[in-house]
Amino acid sequence: MSLRAIKPPHETRTRILDAAEALFMQHGFEGTSMRQLTAEAEVNLAAVNYHFGSKDALIEAVFRRRLDPMNAERIAALEQLEKGAASQPLAAEAIIRAFLGASLRMIEDARGGGRNFIRLLGRTYTDPTKQIRALIGQLYAPAMKRYKAAFMRSLPELPHDELVWRMHFMFGTLAYTLAATDTVQLIAGCKPEDRYDARLLEDRLTAFLAGGLLAPLPGRDNVRKAA
Amino acid sequence: MSLRAIKPPHETRTRILDAAEALFMQHGFEGTSMRQLTAEAEVNLAAVNYHFGSKDALIEAVFRRRLDPMNAERIAALEQLEKGAASQPLAAEAIIRAFLGASLRMIEDARGGGRNFIRLLGRTYTDPTKQIRALIGQLYAPAMKRYKAAFMRSLPELPHDELVWRMHFMFGTLAYTLAATDTVQLIAGCKPEDRYDARLLEDRLTAFLAGGLLAPLPGRDNVRKAA
DNA sequence: TTAGCATTCAAACGTTCGTTTAACTACCGA
DNA sequence: TCGGTAGTTAAACGAACGTTTGAATGCTAA
Secondary structure, three states, X not given: OOOOOOOXXXXXXXHHHHHHHHHHHHHOOOOOXXXXXXXXXXXXXXXXXXXXXXXXXXXXXXXXXXXXXXHHHHHHHHHHHHHHOOOOOOOHHHXXXXXXXXXXXXXXXXXXXXXXXHHHHHHHOOOOOHHHHHHHHHHHHHHHHHHHHHHHHHOXXXXXXXXXXXXXXXXXXXXXXXXXXXXXXXXXOOOHHHHHOHHHXXXXXXXXXXXXXXXXXXXXXXXXXXX | OOOOOOOOOOHHHHXXXXXXXXXXXXXXXXXXXXXXXXXXXXXXXXXXXXXXXXXXXXXXXXXXXXXXXXXXXXXXXXXHHHHHOOOOOOOHHHHHHHHHHHHHHHHOOOOOOHHHHHHHHHHHOOOOOHHHHHHHHHHHHHHHHHHHHHHHHHOOOOXXXXXXXXXXXXHHHHHHHHHOOOHHHHHOXXXXXXXXXXXXXXXXHHHHHHHHHOOOOOOOOOOOOOO
């Protein structure tokens, strides 16, 4: 937590985080025991409590390690986009691509554990534990705010409520797509290797999400906040 | 297991299933202990093992109780739609509405536990346990097959791979939307009561999903990464 | 060398887990 | 009336859980 020595740069900590990432993805939080985890990381059983304090604190650390830089990258991508467009509103599709980029680039990093994390993240959006969802939400909030503002500038004619819902839908599509491991095969025989051609996936996701975001307003007679 | 008296027709079984549905939704499978569960159901601790055999078998029973009739309803809705249209291909939006209907009608059933189940179901699509995902997939398979065929007839120009992916995206959007409890508020201040106006939600979801399903194909004419 | 600190380690802590047992109750057909 | 079946009950089972302990280890600075 303080100034660190230069010698062994948190090797034990890192090994624990890597093992936790993989095992949490595979078996869930409660389904992964400290004994499994420390065995996989090849560290002592007490190491987790020594370095992180508790299992819950470890879970939080697993998310902070990746999510902070990922969302920073997301915001940076949006800012660069806005810089290039002067004060013109951006195309919705470009905003979508900027948002997807950070996740999809990470899913290509199979060796470094990025793919594990992304899948874990996709699952955790709907984790039953309120505490964990709150953490994820808190870590996402700044990026979410910026992107919402960008979409509002890009689509001034789309009612605010509708935008919020459509962002919700978009987020869900992404989360589910990232979390799913073999669900595609459920729908139809589909070569699962496709899923990791990130460029192709990005094109498909972007087309689908842009179609949904720009769809005509719902309802025959334009459902508004009638209530 | 035989003819039942008139008084308590599986009352214990039903109470266990109801309590399990609620607690699994709230705390997850591993996060719910048999002692919590039997206390909530006001039955003896041993009752679950007596009536279902094991906790895992109880989990399976929870899903079978609701999913079998729900998917039967889904298929029936599609068949009625096809009957009304003679041999004409259906409008994609009508197919989407038929698919959504079963889920959204159930989410309005708050008293009967349907809402609990639907949220639980949304979460379980991405459950880490392979066994559970396999069960869900197996229970969904027949309906999925029929709807895929209907979409193929409705959109003959859409390549097969693309359809599979877009159905995957649609399924993800629905699952996430149903599973989420307070995620909408994460994106923006939004009255959470809105979520349970099923008619409004159906209109919004249908518009979004139809927009995505019918979106222009990704690739050459649309891909122009402007750096 | 020695004192101080961060880290690792084997062992044990008390608790809770899912499941099993055997005794007990209520009811129905013979 | 009686025997058998279905269901309920309190108590206990061994195993696994997250966490804590106190001693041992290795390194750095004085």
